Amino acid sequence: MAQQVRDIMTDTLVAVEPLASVREVARLMRDEDVGAVLVTEGDELRGLVSDRDLVVRVLAEGADPDRTTAVGVCSEAVVTAGPDEHLSRLAERMRGHSVRRVPVVDGGRVVGIVALGDLAIERDPESALADISAAKPNR
Numbered sequence: 001m002a003q004q005v006r007d008i009m010t011d012t013l014v015a016v017e018p019l020a021s022v023r024e025v026a027r028l029m030r031d032e033d034v035g036a037v038l039v040t041e042g043d044e045l046r047g048l049v050s051d052r053d054l055v056v057r058v059l060a061e062g063a064d065p066d067r068t069t070a071v072g073v074c075s076e077a078v079v080t081a082g083p084d085e086h087l088s089r090l091a092e093r094m095r096g097h098s099v100r101r102v103p104v105v106d107g108g109r110v111v112g113i114v115a116l117g118d119l120a121i122e123r124d125p126e127s128a129l130a131d132i133s134a135a136k137p138n139r
Contacts, residue, residue: 005090006083008122009104009112015040016049018071022058025049025070036101036113039074043109047074048101080105081114091119 002008014028015038025037029051039047049070057073058065079097081090083106094102094116104112 002122003087004083005081005085005087005104005114006112008087008118009083009114010118011112013038013110013113015110016070017041018046018069020070021066022049022054022063022068022070022073023065026054026065029054035115037070038103038110038113039070040110045078045080045103045105045110046071047076048078048103049074050101078103082106083111087119087122090114094119 014032014034014036016025016028018039018041020039028037029035036048036050038045039049047070053073053075057063058068063073079093079099079102081093081102081104083104090102094100100116102114103110104114
C-alpha cells in the first residue's frame with residue numbers, strides 16, 4: 001500500500017499562464033478530462049481553477065469567458081503537499097480545508113497533483129468514490 005504522496009500523484013500537469021482566458025481553461029478541462037487546471041507563471045504556482053470556479057465565478061456572474069482570465073477566477077490560497085508527505089497527513093489536510101485537489105510542490109516547483117479520487121482508490125478501493133474515480137471517462 002502506498003504511503004507517500006509521490007506514490008499516488010498524477011505527474012501529468014495541465015496548466016495555463018495567468019492571462020489565459022477561462023474559455024481556454026474550460027477547453028483544456030474538456031480535452032484533458034480534468035476538473036482543475038493549474039495557473040502557473042514559469043515554475044511558480046499562482047493558483048488553481050476548478051470546474052466549480054468556472055461555474056460560480058464566471059457563469060453565475062455572467063462574466064465573458066473570452067475576457068476573463070484564469071488568474072482572475074483561480075483559487076489563490078491553494079493547499080499544497082510535498083511528494084514525501086504521508087498520505088494520512090494529506091487526507092487530514094484535504095478534509096480540514098475541504099479541498100478535492102492538491103498540487104504537489106517540490107522545491108518550489110509543481111511536480112504533480114492529487115485528487116480526492118486518487119486518494120480514495122488507494123485508501124478505500126471498494127468505496128463508491130474509488131469505483132467512480134477509476135472508471136473510464138464517459139465522453
